[in-house]
Amino acid sequence: MTRDLDPATRLIHAKPPGARVVRTVGPPILRGSTVLLDTAAEFYDDSILTYGRSGLTTHDALTSALAELEGASSVSLFPSGLAAVTAAMTAVLKAGDEILVMDAIYKPTRRFCDNVLTRFGVGVRYHPANLTAPEILARAGTNTRLIVMESPGSLTMEMQDVPGVANLAREKGILTLADNTWAAGSLFKPLAHGVDISVQSLTKYVCGHSDVFMGSAATRDPAIGKALQDAVRDFGWSVSPDDAYQMLRGLRTLSARLDRHGASSLEVATWLAGHSAVAEVLHPALPGAPGHEIWARDYDGAAGLFAIVLRPASPKAVAAFLDALQLFGLGFSWGGFESLALNGDPQLGSRDHDTPRAGPIIRLNIGLEAPKDLIADLDQALAVFS
Ligand SMILES: Cc1ncc(COP(=O)(O)O)c(C=O)c1O
Known part of the structure; x- marks a missing residue:
């Protein structure tokens, strides 16, 4: 089959020599939208990876390292920190739900709540940044599904009792989400303190060099982990393997x-x-x-x-x-x-x-x-x- 091939075809099908793949300190940057399958039987096999958008080797290396950092059982990646916050909310909310949001939240997060969530039938109420955990929970109603925290607060740096809110919310069957970008998943561990979803903008400390955007959402709960993965899939999010590599490099230091x-x-x-x-x-x-x-x-x-x-x-x-x-x-x-x-x-x-x-x-x-x-x-x- 190789003898009379046109030069253009030869170029497309030229294979690298079967050289030994050396081990480098970082993972290989595996690029690809198309994933080649070994047999036709694999086409509709949900148990194997069949398309690059859901992430390849480089992404897996990053999510494993982030799971280690966050103490999480699963971590999903998003093209920006804001995308991680907004996708995490949509992953667990439906029309008719209500969320309680700390007033000193990052302004674009607030814009999403006001401009998008409300349009899709989710009620949004803001509470002062300095409320105690019982005061926040006292505001919860029968439809309250999620409490959104960011500690310290954006610009004004108010600290919230994240563990207190997480524990009281759990007793009432309300989910909690913490934007933990200030602590970079390192100085404070939301999941260990009972928070359901720990989000951070990796763009900040994990990247550390102000030149790559990405966000992560981490959880210990398998059902929430699946909802986050479904959000990635359903919205079509994807991050580049080169960016994932840069984030992994940032994590090392x-x-x-x-x-x-x-x-x-x-x-x-x-x-x-x-x-x-x-x-x-x-x-x-x-x-x-x-x-x-x-x-x-x-x-x-x-x-x-x-x-x-x-x-x-x-x-x-x-x-x-x-x-x-x-x-x-x-x-x-x-x-x-x-x-x-x-x-x-x-x-x-x-x-x-x-x-x-x-x-x-x-x-x-x-x-x-x-x-x-x-x-x-x-x-x-x-x-x-x-
Ligand atoms: C607390 C916080 N969360 C999320 C974001 C959004 O991150 P990104 O720029 O990666 O979308 C920012 C950005 O400044 C932030 O300060």
Whole structure:
């Protein structure tokens, strides 16, 4: 059959020599939409993988490592952290259900709840970020199916009693979901504390280099694990094997990077707490800061993201401070090796229960630079602000 083949056909069917496949430290990056089957009998065999969208070797290597990190029995991958949060919600909700959502939730998550879930007949109610677990559960009604948490809260860094909520919710047959991106699946373990679905944006600390999007949803419950996998399949989600490889690479150095992010953020936060231009430091790992008791009880370490409340000032003065920063980039997102700053106030208007603060709120992502250099940068920029 090989003799008289056209050059184009030869090119398509050229096979690599039967060389030994060497073992590398990382898994092979297996690319493929088409999966070749050995026999025709395999076409409709549900027990074998027949199409690449559901993930190949590289994805399996990543989900196994994430299952180890999260203490999960199954992990599903999504093309972004937001996709992981929204898909996890749709995986367990149906029309007529209601969800309770912490008010300081990541704003795009809120947008999904308001714009999509409500259109599909799911009721959404927001509660203040500082409620206790019994206070949250007291708000649950007969249709409440899911409680959505994110601790610390987006921008304003409120800590929630995630274990308390998870345990009380379980008693009432209500599911819980925690966006655990701040803890990177490492500093806090939602599943070990009774949460049903632990979600994180891998885009942040797991990637660590601000250049790949992905999200994960992890669970210990086989039925929820299947619902998450069905969501991946039914919505047609797929992540590239090259991106999965990058995330796996990030995971290998996650704990060393987190140690450095955490120590540096505490050094910078401590310095800021003593600065006259700063009214309040919102860093749960800082003794005396709001939510510190919960952090000390539940967490094994600090991350690099926190916020400061400046003394009252005009938007122009806040912009002058941000523009004066030289080492801190101005940008959304966080978790990467580079320090970033952002003005949070314009995002807070959409909340139902926001508490008044002394002044403008600035979120800082502390990267892997030397803390003394970051402090010097903040010092000169705060001099412009003052
Ligand atoms: C807490 C939290 N969850 C989810 C996301 C969304 O992640 P991604 O950018 O990967 O969609 C973000 C992004 O900033 C976030 O801060």
